[in-house]
Amino acid sequence: MIRVVVQDAPIDLAAEHALAEAADAGAVATFTGLVRGDDGVTELALEHYPGATERALERLCEQAVERWTLAKAVIVHRVGPMVPGDRVVFVATTARHRGAALEACAFLIDRLKTGAPFWKRERRGSEARWVEARESDDVAAARWGAAG
Amino acid sequence: MIRVVVQDAPIDLAAEHALAEAADAGAVATFTGLVRGDDGVTELALEHYPGATERALERLCEQAVERWTLAKAVIVHRVGPMVPGDRVVFVATTARHRGAALEACAFLIDRLKTGAPFWKRERRGSEARWVEARESDDVAAARWGAAG
Amino acid sequence: MAIDLLYFAWMREAIGTGSEQVDPPVDVTTIADLVDWLGTRGGGYATAFADRQRLRAAVDQAFVPLDTPLAGAREVALFPPVTGG
Amino acid sequence: MAIDLLYFAWMREAIGTGSEQVDPPVDVTTIADLVDWLGTRGGGYATAFADRQRLRAAVDQAFVPLDTPLAGAREVALFPPVTGG
Numbered sequence: 001m002i003r004v005v006v007q008d009a010p011i012d013l014a015a016e017h018a019l020a021e022a023a024d025a026g027a028v029a030t031f032t033g034l035v036r037g038d039d040g041v042t043e044l045a046l047e048h049y050p051g052a053t054e055r056a057l058e059r060l061c062e063q064a065v066e067r068w069t070l071a072k073a074v075i076v077h078r079v080g081p082m083v084p085g086d087r088v089v090f091v092a093t094t095a096r097h098r099g100a101a102l103e104a105c106a107f108l109i110d111r112l113k114t115g116a117p118f119w120k121r122e123r124r125g126s127e128a129r130w131v132e133a134r135e136s137d138d139v140a141a142a143r144w145g146a147a148g
Numbered sequence: 149m150i151r152v153v154v155q156d157a158p159i160d161l162a163a164e165h166a167l168a169e170a171a172d173a174g175a176v177a178t179f180t181g182l183v184r185g186d187d188g189v190t191e192l193a194l195e196h197y198p199g200a201t202e203r204a205l206e207r208l209c210e211q212a213v214e215r216w217t218l219a220k221a222v223i224v225h226r227v228g229p230m231v232p233g234d235r236v237v238f239v240a241t242t243a244r245h246r247g248a249a250l251e252a253c254a255f256l257i258d259r260l261k262t263g264a265p266f267w268k269r270e271r272r273g274s275e276a277r278w279v280e281a282r283e284s285d286d287v288a289a290a291r292w293g294a295a296g
Numbered sequence: 297m298a299i300d301l302l303y304f305a306w307m308r309e310a311i312g313t314g315s316e317q318v319d320p321p322v323d324v325t326t327i328a329d330l331v332d333w334l335g336t337r338g339g340g341y342a343t344a345f346a347d348r349q350r351l352r353a354a355v356d357q358a359f360v361p362l363d364t365p366l367a368g369a370r371e372v373a374l375f376p377p378v379t380g381g
Numbered sequence: 382m383a384i385d386l387l388y389f390a391w392m393r394e395a396i397g398t399g400s401e402q403v404d405p406p407v408d409v410t411t412i413a414d415l416v417d418w419l420g421t422r423g424g425g426y427a428t429a430f431a432d433r434q435r436l437r438a439a440v441d442q443a444f445v446p447l448d449t450p451l452a453g454a455r456e457v458a459l460f461p462p463v464t465g466g
Contacts, residue, residue, distance in 0.1 A: 118380020133377035266465020
């Protein structure tokens with residue numbers, strides 16, 4: 001089961017985790033990214049490429065399901081304006097064994113950082129700036145092999 | 149912040165995840181183990197060593213916090229009788245960066261499998277048996293280096 | 297042949313619109329050609345596309361290199377490196 | 382010197398109790414000695430401790446090898462390999 005959602009609304013973690021659980025696959029790994037407020041950010045706004053985003057995320061989920069024989073793969077990504085502490089992204093992977101679930105979860109979040117059309121704009125008080133791409137994200141994504 | 153709980157009650161995932169979140173550390177990784185019912189198990193009962201269990205889990209959390217500079221480490225473990233689909237264990241690790249959170253989460257669940265005094269008894273209808281230790285768990289735990 | 301163009305993030309802001317329809321001359325055969333041609337409009341376009349190292353593209357919602365032919369493209373998106381997740 | 386003993390899982394079931402207090406003779410100086418001494422009681426004890434490869438121990442709630450001295454121990458737990466999480 002693949003579930004990909006891009007939404008303006010806050011991410012309902014309990015509901016999404018329940019959807020990721022399965023009584024025939026005992027291991028659920030998740031990653032949740034939060035808006036960090038420790039370096040003065042007062043607002044984070046995410047822009048995306050509607051249609052292409054969902055397609056890219058579904059493709060990543062399909063790759064993970066095949067590579068790690070997942071029972072479920074879930075990506076819920078929030079867009080629009082957010083404040084520190086808000087959940088930006090929730091990734092969940094469900095498998096029979098924990099190693100597969102944990103690895104697939106790391107794969108999805110690494111790939112999502114470089115392979116899906118999202119752009120971040122940070123606001124600190126009255127000043128706004130677009131976030132620059134980080135080389136470390138490319139390195140993290142590359143360790144999973146060639147992009148599919 | 150370290151939070152270790154061993155309880156008979158069901159694990160409240162939403163509440164525990166909220167406790168693991170922190171606005172100054174944007175990455176939360178979790179692992180949830182569920183009772184699997186796909187091989188005929190009708191009940192799983194967990195026995196533990198009260199006092200020693202909590203001490204062992206706290207020690208693991210302390211090691212993870214130090215090694216990966218975590219903001220938070222949470223282990224909630226259920227004991228007593230459970231049915232397929234129930235959550236047995238919830239591990240959450242919170243860090244500034246996703247790599248640290250994901251690795252620490254894998255460390256905690258691997259170590260927890262071999263280093264904390266829990267014993268599983270499976271019931272299939274009227275027949276009950278104690279689960280035997282698996283060598284693969286020792287291998288998974290060993291990859292993190294010498295047990296502390 | 298009319299192509300729908302989409303711009304995102306600071307390129308959208310520099311150009312001043314998120315989408316437009318264009319009908320480039322026949323010698324514009326690749327995405328790189330299209331970007332060169334748009335750049336001749338100057339102003340926000342020149343600013344947006346000044347650094348090719350920071351330019352990414354998609355044709356009909358599939359991510360592609362800049363030397364990809366435009367043949368048959370209906371929608372072309374131009375944007376900076378992604379920073380999501 | 383009285384020691385509190387704890388048994389878990391199938392060892393607890395084989396022995397028929399989860400805890401008891403014992404006062405072993407003075408030549409019982411290690412956990413291995415203690416296990417040998419308990420084994421002479423036969424019955425469930427002999428069954429529980431038949432396979433030393435599957436025996437683990439803790440002294441005062443700290444996991445230790447079987448050759449650990451008992452000196453000063455107040456609580457000794459004997460149990461099979463853990464299977465938790």
